[in-house]
Amino acid sequence: MRPFDDDARVRACADDAVLSGAGDTEPALHALIAELRATADAPAPAPTTALATLLRTGRPPVPAAVPTASRFPLRVRARRVVARAAALGVAGKLALGTGVAFASVGAVATVEAVPDSLQNPASAVVVELVDALTLGTVELTPHGSRPAGALLGGPVAPGGVVPTVPDALAARHGSPADGRAGSGVGSAAGERVRSADPSTAAPGQRVTPPSDRGNGVPPLTVPGNGLPGGSLPAEGLPSAVVPGNGLPAGSVPGKGLPAGAVPSNGLPSGTVPGNGTPAWALPGNGAAPVTVPPVPVAGPPAHAPGSDVAVPGVGAGAGAPPAVGADPGTPGAGAGAGPGGGSSPSDAAPGRGRGPAAP
């Protein structure tokens, strides 16, 4: 043992003696330590209300460790998913969206940049769509639930009420050539359904001059409320209007995607009409693309002319065209190119997500 080891030990013993009150070599210090120790005998402070309640009533038995995710409501988790997705790069967002919603993932579509004016207002819709993609349980809120069948079946009243996908599928398959514009499945993010008649486009509608159709020129946006034009519900974005943030075109809010109907191109079922009409496709009667005036939709699907909707980027594998007659606000609601030839497949957003050419 070295000398200073012994000294340290001696000092430690002396300190312990002082702290314990043993010995009387330093009475003043001993007394101070004793007074310090006596403070622990002072009356206890009064408990707060919360503690008093706990002391009086106890608490439930301690459960097993709870997974973090279950502590938070569905929408909080969905918002976190959205936040994480938003943090991804463009390619990452597309891969995330398509990877979640589609059975197979193809090449990542080129995503049109979504104007900043659209990003924020569309965020609520993004949440909804991500919910549908990831959880498959979300009805459209806060816009309210959408009546089934409103998506692809009949005319879509302004506001673009979007039915659940299964209903949309049923409507789609039941009337493959009813002349409703597709929802843009097969279009890249930000693709707009071309208005049947740009000259009659209402404010807020996006229209593509006929001369620009087919050449990939993005539609013009009629100044309105900054939201994708033509198919916006009065209370906000239509359920099917998804900003081009990488969500797949087929991401139809509502009850999620039906199972077992994923087309070979990787698009989710229910988003591609059986006849493969692109979202921008003309109605079956060859008329111009459907344009929906910006009025909320509450009834059965009935596409009004002039609607123009933004469709989300279909992301990887989104090659299937939208359903014919899909609600203009429905992203990727179609299942394939429909009849009618007002728009050419080249109207679709560049890159992936383009459905078969209209016959």
Next chain:
Amino acid sequence: MLADFDPVLASARRGSPEAFQALYADLVRPVAAYLRGKGVPDVEDLTSEVFLAVFTGLERFSGGQAEFRSWVFTIAHRRVVDHWRRASRTPGTAEYDADDDTRTAPSAEDEALVDLGSARVHELLAGLTPDQRDVLLLRVVADLTVEQAAEVVGKPAGAVKALQRRGLAALRRLVEAEGVPL
């Protein structure tokens, strides 16, 4: 110290209010004394915070009574650290109200009668460094061993011994300098 700590702890884990009360009664005064020695202004609220954290976090604790004591004072120590961090960011301000000012000039008799014990101790502790004060409070008020105190403050046992020694030396000098009998 509780004679039957293990059954009490098991009962507390089941949510028994009686078990909570037993644990609370055993440790509330040392915890409050520790917080008071640290100079926390609102000892009541902070003490309750500590025990709310203890009773709601029982599933995270495992060990005997000595470990439980260390764990409680660890929570108390961290609450104090958090408190001072919050206080440093948002210093509280209050308007002066003469009616609320209870300070009075003590008479000679008051000075003779006033119990200088706890007040004096705290004044002397204020002459120590925060780490020295921490260690002495944990060793004396909380009645923890050097190793337990080291766990609470997050320092090695050797560092705690050194802090203890220097703290006692500082107190010794202060007592000798003042020459005030306690």
